[in-house]
Amino acid sequence: MTDRLLVFSNAEVQKLLKEKFIPVACNDWYQRRRQDAEGEFFRSVANQGPRKGQGGSTRQGHYILTAGGKLLGFNNNRGPERRLKMMHDALRKWNRLPAADKQAKVPDHGQVDAKYHRALPDGARVIKVTTRALEKAGDKYQHIQKNIPGKLAAVDHLWLRDNEINQIKKLMQSGGGLLPKPMAYRIARYHFTDSTRGEPPLWKITEVKNFHFKVAKQGKIGGTFHLETTDGKRGYQGVFEGGISFSAAGKINDFQLLAHGKHWGEGRYTRVARTGKTTLATYFKHVAQPKAADLIPPQGMHWEQGYWQADK
């Protein structure tokens, strides 16, 4: 997230990307594994730089390449100066390339490796999930005032399938009740997480101590939650409220959920948590007309079946 604030908010970086490059963002977890034309292409580019993926290791970083796959620059630093230098150096290399190297013929993709490719199912809806670590100032919540990691908002997406939305509708029609377990556990295990300092550990099913997610007949949502590891070193406990509404035609109109409580502990990739139990809050909002960035798969979807059947 530091990249977003320090590098990609920089006016010169933005101008260069807009005018001189085709910017694209991808999830290395999928890209380095996928056994299809795209995976082979990406690995062939990365192999020209320092990230050769020994032992299946990460290839994350910033690459500048031609459409044909020639690497012109690589960098994994977070300062705008070094990134700008990398971009300018790569442009100089680009300008010296023969015309044929700049105008590669790109073949059709061919069959996609479904094991490492995720797409929003037909009819499914996207709920944007924003999480932030906060602190209290009197009765009000405020951003963390100290300059520490994890003070920025973190974004993820919750996916709900068409038939699941219909289940909610039927639940409301029948007078309300508890959200069906696959959805409830999906929200608890994969979206009530502290994603503010990187890839968060997801909750195991046995770590869901309580997740009472009630939908009333008018669509009002409310509940309490308690998630905690067996050793008690990491947990999140609090309350949530919200609502879901449908249009007269039966289509989902809105879905909002506001959760807040106390979180404690850290994960392998989310070190330097604040000490003790501290305020964490998450806001869910239905995206009526998703753009490309809204269609990024949920972080918890590396194991696709596990995401959809989170209660198993």
Place this chain on the structure above:
Amino acid sequence: MKYLIIVATFTTLLHAQWSPEQKQLITAIKPTDKESAWMRINWRTNLWQARKEAAKSGKPIYLWEMDGHPLGCT
């Protein structure tokens, strides 16, 4: 018909249901304008399509790769 009336009623309520304290919390959670500035960049999310676009436009590709999607959870 009864269901439609109930739903239509709640459609209105949903937008007004947050208390001032909850609205303040939602505002605190959401990214600020400064935090969202990086989204002014027209990020593509499909590398293969980006290749085709780059070849057509005569530009190099800037590829941002992260464990956890850069536009999502990182």
